[in-house]
């Protein structure tokens with residue numbers, strides 16, 4: 066029997082908080098850590114790759130997958146559809162390690178229902194002004210789009226109380242280290258109820274090497 070399945074880490078917070086960048090850095094930094102790829106009907110930004118950053122789908126294909134119940138959750142954000150493929154996420158978790166899911170707050174709330182043991186991390190830019198600078202600086206959105214995203218961001222901030230941990234993204238490297246510290250603590254030390262079985266089965270015998278994989 067697998068003694069441990071993957072740990073789902075949901076990263077949420079206002080668009081422009083830097084959560085995708087932090088997720089990418091964590092994947093580079095931490096062994097056995099992967100990103101769950103979600104689906105969207107928005108167009109790829111410069112540099113974004115289908116199947117790596119998102120599954121970029123037509124509205125018709127997205128609708129087909131909704132009808133087929135292929136999404137764990139889906140939502141509309143700024144006029145576009147976004148959804149988490151159910152089977153892909155489950156397969157990813159079955160491989161063990163850490164799976165990062167980067168989604169907005171309504172999606173995170175739904176995921177909490179299906180995966181109550183996941184950890185929920187809220188990423189924030191230090192100030193509203195810095196958030197605006199980042200959204201403008203990205204240069205990929207029109208002014209109206211930036212204003213809409215800022216309005217959404219203010220609402221998203223109100224939901225921080227639903228999360229387990231806060232990571233302030235003043236600097237992406239520091240924020241990634243903070244996130245890594247949270248994950249390490251939970252992965253190694255959270256009591257899940259399997260401890261006696263694991264202890265008896267010798268799970269902790271090679272802890273020096275195993276802990277490095279946790």
Ligand code: 5GP
Pocket residue numbers: 078079080103104107138139140142147148149150167168169170171172173
């Ligand atoms: P963006 O267009 O900036 O890539 O994404 C817009 C927002 O949608 C971000 O907050 C992003 O994290 C979120 N998002 C991406 N994929 C999903 C998903 O599958 N479900 C939900 N609920 N939100 C998502």
